[in-house]
Amino acid sequence: MRDPGAVLFRSAERVVTARTFLHAAHRLAADLPAAASIVNLCRDRCHFALAFAASVLRGQTNLLASDRSARRLRALADEFDDLVSISDDPAAPSPLPHHLMSPAWDAPAGDAANPDIEGGRIVAIVFTSGSTGTAVAHPKRWGALAARSLAAGAHFGWAAAHPASLVGTVPPQHMYGFETTVLLPLHAAVSSWCGTAFYPADIRRALGSVPAPRLLVTTPLQIRAMLQTDLVLPPLASIVSATAPLDAEMAAAAERRWDTEVLEIFGATEMGSIAGRRTIAGEAWITYPGVKVSRVDDHTLVAAPFLAPTRLNDVIDVLSGERFRLLGRRTDLIKLGGRRASLSGLNHILTGIDGVADGVFVAPDDHVERPTARMMAFVVAPTCSPDAILAALRERIDPAFLPRRIIAVTALPRDEVGKLPYQALAALRARLVDP
Amino acid sequence: MDNQFKDTPQRPFEQEVARLMVEVLYLEVDATEIQPEAPLFNEGLGLDSIDALELALEISRHYGVDLKSDDERNGNIFASLRSLAGHIEACRTP
Numbered sequence: 001m002r003d004p005g006a007v008l009f010r011s012a013e014r015v016v017t018a019r020t021f022l023h024a025a026h027r028l029a030a031d032l033p034a035a036a037s038i039v040n041l042c043r044d045r046c047h048f049a050l051a052f053a054a055s056v057l058r059g060q061t062n063l064l065a066s067d068r069s070a071r072r073l074r075a076l077a078d079e080f081d082d083l084v085s086i087s088d089d090p091a092a093p094s095p096l097p098h099h100l101m102s103p104a105w106d107a108p109a110g111d112a113a114n115p116d117i118e119g120g121r122i123v124a125i126v127f128t129s130g131s132t133g134t135a136v137a138h139p140k141r142w143g144a145l146a147a148r149s150l151a152a153g154a155h156f157g158w159a160a161a162h163p164a165s166l167v168g169t170v171p172p173q174h175m176y177g178f179e180t181t182v183l184l185p186l187h188a189a190v191s192s193w194c195g196t197a198f199y200p201a202d203i204r205r206a207l208g209s210v211p212a213p214r215l216l217v218t219t220p221l222q223i224r225a226m227l228q229t230d231l232v233l234p235p236l237a238s239i240v241s242a243t244a245p246l247d248a249e250m251a252a253a254a255e256r257r258w259d260t261e262v263l264e265i266f267g268a269t270e271m272g273s274i275a276g277r278r279t280i281a282g283e284a285w286i287t288y289p290g291v292k293v294s295r296v297d298d299h300t301l302v303a304a305p306f307l308a309p310t311r312l313n314d315v316i317d318v319l320s321g322e323r324f325r326l327l328g329r330r331t332d333l334i335k336l337g338g339r340r341a342s343l344s345g346l347n348h349i350l351t352g353i354d355g356v357a358d359g360v361f362v363a364p365d366d367h368v369e370r371p372t373a374r375m376m377a378f379v380v381a382p383t384c385s386p387d388a389i390l391a392a393l394r395e396r397i398d399p400a401f402l403p404r405r406i407i408a409v410t411a412l413p414r415d416e417v418g419k420l421p422y423q424a425l426a427a428l429r430a431r432l433v434d435p
Numbered sequence: 436m437d438n439q440f441k442d443t444p445q446r447p448f449e450q451e452v453a454r455l456m457v458e459v460l461y462l463e464v465d466a467t468e469i470q471p472e473a474p475l476f477n478e479g480l481g482l483d484s485i486d487a488l489e490l491a492l493e494i495s496r497h498y499g500v501d502l503k504s505d506d507e508r509n510g511n512i513f514a515s516l517r518s519l520a521g522h523i524e525a526c527r528t529p
Contacts, residue, residue, distance in 0.1 A: 199491050221488065225491075400483065
């Protein structure tokens, strides 16, 4: 836990110290409705963190929902008994029993009780989309989250003597943003910026509002966008990137442009972040203290504090006790715009739509190089229009994977065992998509 | 597209912005088909935040207008082609 005077969060309006945060968390905890679980819909990062902390103090579990649609929230309520939602925005609608929070930042004198949270306690649940299209829940234990934050701090050298100011462009309800912009300030010598930082103009202003040393926590998509402008940034100690592989040339360009070092974090929702590297230093990832990786046939096993050995769907080459490189990804998984989905899961959802007799999602060949690339889909649906299918998909999948184009066909070129051979699909595309 | 927006014709600058959108976002519609008052995000054209970033970059590069998240007008700027074109025209550097 950090010193009472350490700064945890910064915004244009205020600076929140550990002492203030703890007081506010205890106050909010007393106000929270009784419930087993909460869905945190707060827009402001600091409010998000506060709601998380308060619910942990109340012994509740936080569900991290990147999909905030009414449909998803109702599905969560079906799966999790005794669920309420919490938000800092009076205009935000919720189909669940809802608590509107108003943080009390005036800290009385003296230090609030520093909570002793049992490492094995499940404090959060994050979701991934599984291969059958339904969401898979991943419980997060307090000990695992704390260990990962401390390990990241140690790995990247963020020491209490020179606390860093972190500006994150990533939302707090995704695992990456949750780990870095919400949890890191609770354990490591880092303060997190609470304002939005999405467009290059926002990023410049946010970085200009915080003291050095500055860290920008972002994604390849944002780095690429920033490089395309003539953005001038204040002195930047590091840029941290994750969610998709960062092209080494782009990393080098960013290092030159802003006289900084570009670091990457490797992780997965199932286990949080487990390794890091400086992109231009080479392919090898260096595992965080306490993390062990081992290759098992076509996948990887990861062990870490408070994490039972967990399967990672990447094939690695172990170089030494602490170093590995990535060899390949299971082809069922696709990432667009930093979001991850299972292709078979998407297909399952598509063919589950009323009126869709058969269908398949196709990722563009250049989707890795072109982060703004979109899916397309072939469907066999004589009675259902592409617009209607799109509307149905809109309710069921992450918007990043919505097909930009839906092409109706009379049949998909499946073989005798019902599989869709790659070549047959490629031929179909050649005929209908790029004639 | 939704019928209720069908009869509003595109103004010249809206045509230009529509063409820019189609090109930058690889949209499958014809630029002339984008109804000026139909929603751009979520429904209508169905754009999302990834598109918003691409579009913001091109708008900055082409018209010298920098979009910011905190701009309260943002929700309205991206509400439709008409509001987007209007904002660019109001803010552009000659």
